[in-house]
Amino acid sequence: MxxxxxxxxxxxxxxxxxxxxxxxxxxxxxxxxxxxxxxxxxxxxxxxxxxxxxxxxxxxxxxxxxxxxxxxxxxxxxxxxxxxxxxxGELPTTGALTGDWRADLKAIAHLQRTHMLRHRWLPAALSTRRVPGPNTLAFLEHALAALRPAGLDGTAKMEIFAQLTAFVAGHVGHEIAQAEASQSPDRAAAEARYLVAVATDGHHPELAEAISAPGRPVTPEATFTRFLNRLIDGLDTE
The missing domain is CATH 1.10.10.60 (Homeodomain-like)
Known part of the structure; x- marks a missing residue:
């Protein structure tokens, strides 16, 4: 049945x-x-x-x-x-590529993030193996074309795109959870007080240093961009 x-x-x-x-x-x-x-x-x-x-x-x-x-x-x-x-099928697949594969990959990742935030169920749906259909294959073709200037073999290009998609899905899932948690100000304040207490107990010097460091922009877009840059800029083409 x-x-x-x-x-x-x-x-x-x-x-x-x-x-x-x-x-x-x-x-x-x-x-x-x-x-x-x-x-x-x-x-x-x-x-x-x-x-x-x-x-x-x-x-x-x-x-x-x-x-x-x-x-x-x-x-x-x-x-x-x-x-x-x-x-x-909502993802663009015909946009002009710059030839700078890192810049093009970052642009693709931003498209994926916007797409997943529009359909907030997507990160969970992508957490298990999905057999790509025609629309998914069209976007994959676009991503592989973006990676052509990197001079990688086919397996490496497929792995990088899979890694990129997994990163975006994981980040967006976390982003959605954080947004939902922020709707409870009492909970957020309690978590902040807890971290400050732990950081000043003398047993977590690394955490204390990290918390006291100058702040960076914490908007969702800025945070995603920082994480994405670390991922893409650190990719090894050897």
Missing amino acids: PRDGGPGAPGVDPQQLWLGSGRPRRGRKPTYSREAITEAAVALADAEGIEAVTMRKVAERAGAGVMSLYSYAPDKETLLHLMVDHVS
């Missing part, structure tokens, strides 16, 4: 998923399309988070019967693949 996903859910056949027609093979002409079902799932995730995406709730949002959804996505895992690739 089809399931919402999780342990034991059927594996995704990439050829069937991405190279098939995306519509039921038998029966009457379908009332819905795979794209419409995917759009309903994305809208639900954007509004309520990835945890809210169940086959039942997607069916309700799409105005379809639950069982009819299984003709387009047999389980939640397949649906997540469709969702990730669907929103990847």
Whole structure:
């Protein structure tokens, strides 16, 4: 019986998923399309988070019967693949590259951050292996083209792009969590008092020095840029 996903859910056949027609093979002409079902799932995730995406709730949002959804996505895992690739179509893939691969990679990372902040469920959805669909592959092609001037072999370029995407997803996930925590000023103040107390207890001199150092811009954009620069500028091309 089809399931919402999780342990034991059927594996995704990439050829069937991405190279098939995306519509039921038998029966009457379908009332819905795979794209419409995917759009309903994305809208639900954007509004309520990835945890809210169940086959039942997607069916309700799409105005379809639950069982009819299984003709387009047999389980939640397949649906997540469709969702990730669907929103990847929003990423630009035809922008001019400068030939400075580090600068181009940084620009790509900033695009990814903006994209993930628009769809805040994406970092969690990307935490497990996803088989790239056509939109994801188009963005990957763009990133690999940006890396061509680095003179790296294919494996290294793929690894760097995977590392970059993992960094952005992890950072955005942390950024979202921090933003949610900041909505509780009492909690933030309590954490600050705790760190000051620990730093002045005489047992954590490195922490005391770090806390007393001159501050840097702490806006989310500035923090992301600093971290990104350290990552990209430190990449070894040997």
